[in-house]
Amino acid sequence: MNQPVVESIDIYGIGPDGEKVSWSSFLGPMYEAMIVVELTFDNGLVGIAGSTVYTEHEFDRSVVESASLMAPFLLGKGLFDIPKIYAECMSRYVPLKNVATSLFDIAMHDAKGKLLNLPIYKMLGQAQPKVRHMLPARCWKIISNTLSTVTRCWHKVLMPLKSIRAVSFRKTTHW
Numbered sequence: 001m002n003q004p005v006v007e008s009i010d011i012y013g014i015g016p017d018g019e020k021v022s023w024s025s026f027l028g029p030m031y032e033a034m035i036v037v038e039l040t041f042d043n044g045l046v047g048i049a050g051s052t053v054y055t056e057h058e059f060d061r062s063v064v065e066s067a068s069l070m071a072p073f074l075l076g077k078g079l080f081d082i083p084k085i086y087a088e089c090m091s092r093y094v095p096l097k098n099v100a101t102s103l104f105d106i107a108m109h110d111a112k113g114k115l116l117n118l119p120i121y122k123m124l125g126q127a128q129p130k131v132r133h134m135l136p137a138r139c140w141k142i143i144s145n146t147l148s149t150v151t152r153c154w155h156k157v158l159m160p161l162k163s164i165r166a167v168s169f170r171k172t173t174h175w
Contacts, residue, residue, distance in 0.1 A: 003078040004041035004115065009071045012036040013064040030054040035063045037103040039111060041079060047111025049103045066096040067103055074104060079115065082108045 013035055020029035032054055039047040053063055070089055077085050085108065089101040106120075113120045 003080045004043045004045050004111070005079070006039050006074050006077050007042045008040045009074060010038040010040075011064055011067045011071065012038070013061055015058075028056060030056050031058065031060075033060065035067065035099075035103065037067060037107045039074070039104070039107045041111060045079075045111050045115055047107035047109070047114070049106035049110060051099060051103055053099075063096055063099050063103075066094050067100040069094045070097070070100050070104065079108065079112055082112065 013033065015031075015033050021032050022029045032052060034050055034052055036048065036050045041047075051063065053060055070092060073088060073092065074085065082105065086101060086105050089104060090097060094100060109120050109123065113123055116123070
């Protein structure tokens with residue numbers, strides 16, 4: 001079976017159309033924009049991905065420009081070569097390449113999932129019933145220094161809410 005190849009790439013920058021939004025008490029109001037990538041394959045398959053960008057000034061075109069610089073390298077690439085394409089994108093000297101690469105990576109996975117009739121989360125290993133969180137040993141000093149603050153907060157604020165049953169910190173020497 002011949003694998004589908006990227007035939008065309010559309011990149012959309014959807015700028016803010018209104019007031020600035022404030023989503024944090026310690027950050028000022030910001031403009032919200034959406035960057036959308038649409039990959040069309042030679043068999044008609046389409047993969048889509050999007051990313052939200054927040055800026056304090058007018059619409060920031062930097063992610064659109066970064067994705068535009070990377071796009072020509074994806075043309076003609078095969079759908080089943082995602083790891084190779086990801087590595088190639090990350091090796092490019094392009095500003096904000098992590099965001100641009102992420103957009104292309106997600107769009108490729110979206111198309112692959114559509115072709116295989118599988119949601120992305122199943123292609124990547126399915127949902128796990130329990131997620132382990134581990135911190136490297138170098139982070140433990142930071143946590144142990146703030147443990148007394150966490151304990152005070154737990155007893156004064158969180159415990160009365162009765163919505164959180166446990167907070168767990170474990171020292172680990174491996175990552």
